[in-house]
Amino acid sequence: MFQILNEKGEIVNEDAMPDLSDEDLKEIMRRMVYTRILDQRSIALNRQGRLGFYAPTAGQEASQLGSHFALEKEDFILPGYRDVPQLIWHGLPLTKAFLFSRGHYKGNQMPEGVNAVSPQIIIGAQITQAAGVGLGFKKRGKDAVAITYTGDGGASQGDFYEGMNFAGAFGAQTIFVVQNNQFAISVPVEKQSAAETIAQKAVGVGIEGLQVDGMDVLAVYAATKEARKRAIDGEGPTLIETMTYRYGPHTMAGDDPTRYRTDDMDSEWEQQDPIVRFRTFLEGKDLWSEEEENKVIEDAKAEIKAAIKEADNTPKQKVTDLISNMYEELPSNLQEQMEEYKEKESK
Structure with a gap:
């Protein structure tokens, strides 16, 4: 498993350390903290009946935002339903994200210049689409990639294999990210496949595959950056399996994670929290403080409050x-x- 920062926030792979400025590092942290607050507020809004469908994201910030930070504006995102944060940081206004949750058609309208489609509800359906978008970029000679996200459950779908096989055969400029959060709703990953890893499934379709510590934002960033470069250089698509964990339920629709996860498992993964790990790293470099984090939290709360009010005022x-x-x-x-x-x- 590819890793740069261990659970203690220590660099364990100096050679793989990405070339990021201090401001870049702080911006990644800002986005992770903001997204954690957005998740907390979205859960509260869902319980108040002010949001509809919602899939919690806490625990997966490094996987989601580390990969997104490696992208460029011209890259195209084909997300799953848990991947709203990537869309927001790609340019989707918060209000539209809330309207998407409510099933409002305006929440599915991407603003001009935001290269993305709405989150896919059908498990894995976005994977074949991403192969097509990536092939389109190749045929047009564009220095851009298509990136698609699914969970470990999505890796059990037929579209997963078909999309990767097509992309590999035609050299599509596509990155396939499987966020292995250990459970497809309640089914553990070891009951979904006899393969030791999801990453190794890339071998069967002749593309690059690697497993990354999904709680390590720097490792996810570096892996995605390299995958993007490979695609644009004509070296084909990449499958990235990020080993991560969702702290909340699969969705707010009613599944109870205590029925299929143990307290020991929750505790073990919480000790690997991506925000705590990265905070420790930044504090060691004198790049982050409690004051800065509190400001991000307050700004996030204010922006979320304004966005949900705007969503409330949107005609039904x-x-x-x-x-x-x-x-x-x-x-x-x-x-x-x-x-x-x-x-x-x-x-």
Whole structure:
């Protein structure tokens, strides 16, 4: 497993240390702390009935944000449903992220210049799409990559193998990230596959594969940066398995992680917390303080409060919106329904 920072925040792989400025390091930390607060507030908002579907992200910040920090604006993100943080740091406004959670069509409209699609709810469906986007970049001679994310459960889907096989065969400029958080909802990874790692599955389709400490933001960054370079240099796609952990439930829809995870397992992974680890590293370099972290927390809370208020003030989606958004020219059966719902909505 590729690692740069160990659990104590100590550099254990000096040769692999990425070329990041002090400001870059602080920005990564700022994003991780902000995202942890966003997760906490989103869970609270969900419990208040102010958000809809939500998949907690705490514990996976290094995997998500370390990989994203290695990207460029022109790169294209095809996320899974837990990967809203990457979209936000790629340019998706917070308000739209909240509207996505509510199922509002405006939450699925990417602003101009944000190269991404909405989070995929169907497990693994984004993987074949990412192969196509990456091939498109190659054929157009673009110095850009497509990156897609799924969990260990997604690695058990047919689309996972088909997407990687296609990308490998055609040399697509694609990075496949599997965030192995140990459980596909309640099914442990060892019951999903007889393979010792998910990363080794890259061998079967002839592409590069590596396993990374997903609680080490520097390792994830370095691995993704190298994968991006390889893709653009014509060396093909890469599969990155990040070994990580989600501290909360699979989603807020009702699964209870205490039924399939032990206290000892939770405790073991909490001792590897990506934010604590990176904080220790930065404090050792005199680059981070409690005062700076508190400012990030307060700023995050203020921005989240403003964004949810804006989402609350967005006109609710109507049935007629759904019908009109699906077709440029409505078929006769939907024309009838459109008139019916127009009349209902006017009352």
